[in-house]
Amino acid sequence: xxxxxxxxxxxxxxxxxxxxxxxxxxxxxxxxxxxxxxxxxxxxxxxxxxxxxxxxxxxxxxxxxxxxxxxxxxxxxxxxxxxxxxxxxxxxxxxxxxxxxxxxxxxxxxxxxxxxxxxxxxxxxxxxxxxxxxxxxxxxxxxxxxxxxxxxxxxxxxxxxxxxxxxxxxxxxxxxxxxxxxxxxxxxxxxxxxxxxxxxxxxxxxxxxxxxxxxxxxxxxxxxxxxxxxxxxxxxxxxxxxxxxxxxxxxxxxxxxxxxxxxxxxxxxxxxxxxxxxxxxxxxxxxxxxxxxxxxxxxxxxxxxxxxxxxxxxxxxxxxxxxxxxxxxxxxxxxxxxxxxxxxxxxxxxxxxxxxxxxxxxxxxxxxxxxxxxxxxxxxxxxxxxxxxxxxxxxxxxxxxxxxxxxxxxxxxxxxxxxxxxxxxxxxxxxxxxxxxxxxxxxxxxxxxxxxxxxxxxxxxxxxxxxxxxxxxxxxxxxxxxxxxxxxxxxxxxxxxxxxxxxxxxxxxxxx
Numbered sequence: 001x002x003x004x005x006x007x008x009x010x011x012x013x014x015x016x017x018x019x020x021x022x023x024x025x026x027x028x029x030x031x032x033x034x035x036x037x038x039x040x041x042x043x044x045x046x047x048x049x050x051x052x053x054x055x056x057x058x059x060x061x062x063x064x065x066x067x068x069x070x071x072x073x074x075x076x077x078x079x080x081x082x083x084x085x086x087x088x089x090x091x092x093x094x095x096x097x098x099x100x101x102x103x104x105x106x107x108x109x110x111x112x113x114x115x116x117x118x119x120x121x122x123x124x125x126x127x128x129x130x131x132x133x134x135x136x137x138x139x140x141x142x143x144x145x146x147x148x149x150x151x152x153x154x155x156x157x158x159x160x161x162x163x164x165x166x167x168x169x170x171x172x173x174x175x176x177x178x179x180x181x182x183x184x185x186x187x188x189x190x191x192x193x194x195x196x197x198x199x200x201x202x203x204x205x206x207x208x209x210x211x212x213x214x215x216x217x218x219x220x221x222x223x224x225x226x227x228x229x230x231x232x233x234x235x236x237x238x239x240x241x242x243x244x245x246x247x248x249x250x251x252x253x254x255x256x257x258x259x260x261x262x263x264x265x266x267x268x269x270x271x272x273x274x275x276x277x278x279x280x281x282x283x284x285x286x287x288x289x290x291x292x293x294x295x296x297x298x299x300x301x302x303x304x305x306x307x308x309x310x311x312x313x314x315x316x317x318x319x320x321x322x323x324x325x326x327x328x329x330x331x332x333x334x335x336x337x338x339x340x341x342x343x344x345x346x347x348x349x350x351x352x353x354x355x356x357x358x359x360x361x362x363x364x365x366x367x368x369x370x371x372x373x374x375x376x377x378x379x380x381x382x383x384x385x386x387x388x389x390x391x392x393x394x395x396x397x398x399x400x401x402x403x404x405x406x407x408x409x410x411x412x413x414x415x416x417x418x419x420x421x422x423x424x425x426x427x428x429x430x431x432x433x434x435x436x437x438x439x440x441x442x443x444x445x446x447x448x449x450x451x452x453x454x455x456x457x458x459x460x461x462x463x464x465x466x467x468x469x470x471x472x473x474x475x476x477x478x479x480x481x482x483x484x485x486x487x488x489x490x491x492x493x494x495x496x497x498x499x500x501x502x503x504x505x506x507x508x509x510x511x512x
Contacts, residue, residue: 028152030248031134037249038379038406039341040130041242041332043069044253045321046086046142046260047361048347050079050372052318060273060312061319065326066376069345073378074387074423080434080446081349082395084361084370086144088439089348089395091118094125096399096414098437100502105439108145117146120153124411126399127153127251133408136248140237141255157237159257160230167230174228187218189264196220199306206301213294215262216360217301219310222264226320229266231256235324239331246335251402254328259317259351261360269316278308282356282471286363289460293363295352302359311354338380342405344398345376355471364460366444366453367472371436377423379405389422392434392446415500435496443507445493452489456506463489 051057055067055075082092083099091104095118099105102123106115120128131137131153139154149156160167168190177191187194187204196204200219208214226232238254245252258265290296299307325345332338350370352358361370375393377383382405396416403410404418421428436444442460444453451472453462463476463486476482490508497504 028132028134030136033248037340039249039337040251040402040406041328041341041343042251042253042402043325043328043343043345044141044255045318045347046255046257047349047351048259048318048374049314049350049353049369050374052259052315052353053374055376056374058315058318060277060315061322063318063322065322065329066345066374068329069325069343069378070376072380072385073343073376073383074389076375076377076389076393076419078390078392078434079346079373079375080371080392080394080436081347081373082435083437083439084349084366086142086348087115087118090144092395093346093348093398094127095123096126096396096410096416097123098396098415098435098500098502099439100437100500101415104145117150120151124414125151126402127151127253129403129408129411130251130406134249136245136250137252138241138245138250139253139255140241141231141234141253142257143255160233167233170233171224171228175224180223183223185220187220189218189222189262190224192222192224194218194220194222194262194264197306197309199303200309203298203301203303203306207298211294211297213362216294216362217298219263219302219306219313219359221270221313222266225266226269229320231258231321231324235327238328242328242331242335242337246337254324256321256324258321259314263310263313263317263359265313265316265320269320270313272316272319273312275305275308275312278311278354280304280307280311280354280357283473284357286356287365287460287462287475289364289455290356293358295358295360295362296356298359299354299357304357307354307357307359310359314351314353341379342402343376343378344402345374346395346398347373348395349373364438364442365462366436366438366442366451368451368466368470371434371444371446377401377419383423387423387425389419391422391430392432393419393422394434433492433496435500437502440506443493443497443502445489445496447489450485450489452486452493454490454493454507458508461486 053063055070081089087107088099088104137153148154158164183193185193204217207217352369355369400410400418404420434446451464461477464472
């Protein structure tokens with residue numbers, strides 16, 4: 001991959017931290033479409049389990065539209081997020097660096113607003129680099145990095161509408177809340193009832209007012225029909241953007257919230273999965289740091305019946321989004337843009353999806369259910385259909401990959417590397433591990449066989465043999481027979497952290 005010198009890097013990136021003063025927004029004119037120009041269509045969900053696609057082994061539903069991207073392109077079998085929650089992962093996707101570099105360690109807009117939004121020119125990012133080269137750039141759906149309008153490559157746009165009130169006004173006009181004034185359900189989604197089975201309603205009453213994340217206990221059948229859900233409006237908006245920009249080179253992103261909480265879905269998706277066929281995997285006897293998590297506590301309150309209800313709804317939500325993906329791909333076909341568009345499908349992180357009796361993602365650990373993600377790419381004529389990549393890849397690799405296919409030189413000093421050599425089957429040096437972090441509380445290193453997780457002061461230490469124990473049921477950290485492996489994994493983790501500029505002082509030396 002071509003490199004740019006230091007001066008060119010500063011010019012392309014407009015790094016405010018290194019410039020004499022804050023960078024000014026640059027609004028660039030969209031240039032005429034180049035005959036050989038590439039379009040980028042970035043499709044993403046929130047909190048989607050890596051095995052939730054039928055292409056990757058989902059036994060409960062079919063996802064033909066998501067699968068189509070992988071079958072007509074490449075499926076990455078070992079893709080991981082950088083952090084198993086939203087904002088840090090999203091920032092790494094567009095900057096190509098780990099959270100300890102870009103500084104988004106918590107969710108933007110979270111409790112107490114402890115995390116400032118990502119500034120456009122703090123780091124080079126995919127959308128701005130393409131926009132300043134004349135691409136039409138647009139984003140619809142969940143951004144979670146501040147105000148979309150703070151980036152000059154985007155316009156301010158809320159989830160489902162131009163402003164926060166737009167979707168609610170749309171819903172009020174088509175399905176007035178007064179229609180359900182006498183409905184007995186205590187659970188609500190968008191001020192409309194959510195019908196809950198007894199096991200869930202019991203957990204709801206025990207959990208709702210006693211936990212900061214009590215709202216995640218609203219699980220059931222929403223009475224808002226599919227055509228009135230905000231995700232359907234997001235899809236409509238993306239289709240309009242494709243039509244509007246069909247004669248330009250573009251990067252357009254669709255970012256749907258499901259299957260993130262709230263876990264609510266209408267018919268026909270609600271009844272799609274037979275609850276009796278759902279298999280719950282993994283021990284429910286988790287380490288103490290995970291027992292305290294909201295996901296485990298809610299799962300314990302809901303019991304197996306309630307957990308199966310949530311898992312069935314979760315997969316129904318995946319199926320609903322698969323239908324939305326299908327609508328977008330159909331429009332791409334109709335506009336004759338399929339051959340010239342790099343399509344990427346992924347998610348920001350995973351979900352426990354019932355594993356270990358957990359509901360959602362709110363536990364401290366780094367289980368594969370949380371850190372592995374679906375990742376599919378398609379570009380006819382340049383990505384061979386049916387390609388499988390088995391090497392570990394990360395969200396830090398998204399930015400250089402998109403730029404590589406677009407013919408744009410990637411910035412220097414990023415952590416990620418273009419995935420194009422792996423897609424094309426070339427032999428290149430590549431990392432043999434996956435690295436993940438949780439703010440300043442955990443670091444994870446995952447190899448082909450072992451996963452090592454450690455916290456500052458080693459108050460949290462976990463070692464799993466993934467070949468013998470894929471569900472991560474048995475923590476081997478205190479097993480004398482694995483002491484040498486534990487020490488070796490700790491040493492390797494510190495080496496990776498040091499090489500990438502992460503702070504190691506709180507994690508001790510290599511002589512664990």
